[in-house]
Amino acid sequence: YRQGPATGCRIAVVGAGRRRGTIGHEVFRNLITGDFEGPVYPVNATAASVAAVRAYPSVVDIPGDVDLAVIAVPAEHVLDVVDDCARRQVHGLVIITAGFAEFDGGAGLQHQVVERARGAGMRLIGPNCMGVVNTAEAVRMNATFAPFVPARGRVAFASQSGALGIELLHRAGMLGLGISSFVSLGNKADVSSNDLLPYWQEDPDTDVILLYLES
Secondary structure, eight states: OOOOGGGTOOEEEETOOSSTTSHHHHHHHHHHHTTOOSOEEEEOSSOSEETTEEOBSSGGGSSSOOSEEEEOSOHHHHHHHHHHHHHTTOOEEEEOOOOSTTSTTOHHHHHHHHHHHHHTTOEEEOSSOOEEEEOOTTTOEEEEOOSSOOOEEEEEEEESOHHHHHHHHHHHHHTTOOEEEEEEOTTOSSOOHHHHHHHHHTOTTOSEEEEEOOO
16 A cells, blocks of 8 residues: 555555444544545444534445445454445555454454455455554554554564554554554454565665564
8 A cells, every 4th residue: 555645546445433442443533633644434234423524334335436344343354344335445444353263263253254255356454453554644544453653764664463562562652763654463364474574675664663463
């Protein structure tokens, strides 16, 4: 997601609740308060609006194209959302939802999610992650539920641990080390550090790559 709003980048947050403090709401709020100028659509089956922005009952109801869907619904609903995204020809997914291979009995569901996403030509980050950040001036995307905005800089960072990722982003800010982009890998069901390393190697905004890997 190097492209900026000028090239038509659109983001849907599926599971954007109306209450502050819920994960979907905080991801949506971080996007709209972080100077991301592209369209951001909250998807909520029961609310007409989220943070004073019109909400849509499903991804398929959103007018126009959707490039990225950030998914924060209960695990049992993720497959249906992935199918909706496939019908809507969404390009990529960030699945924040937990309840997959990190739990006993969840590996099968995770495999189905990846199989359906890849079958529709979609790549996915997660599940069980905290989101992604791109601080480039043309993008300014904070699609995480972190309680702060990472400063812009030239360090790319991927973390398999969401909690450690938040802490290191906070420490980096205290030290004046800005971030070019951040990826919370979560379960690494699809996109992994093997995908990110060549991406960042070619990224003109990145000088240093940090990886925290647990497997």
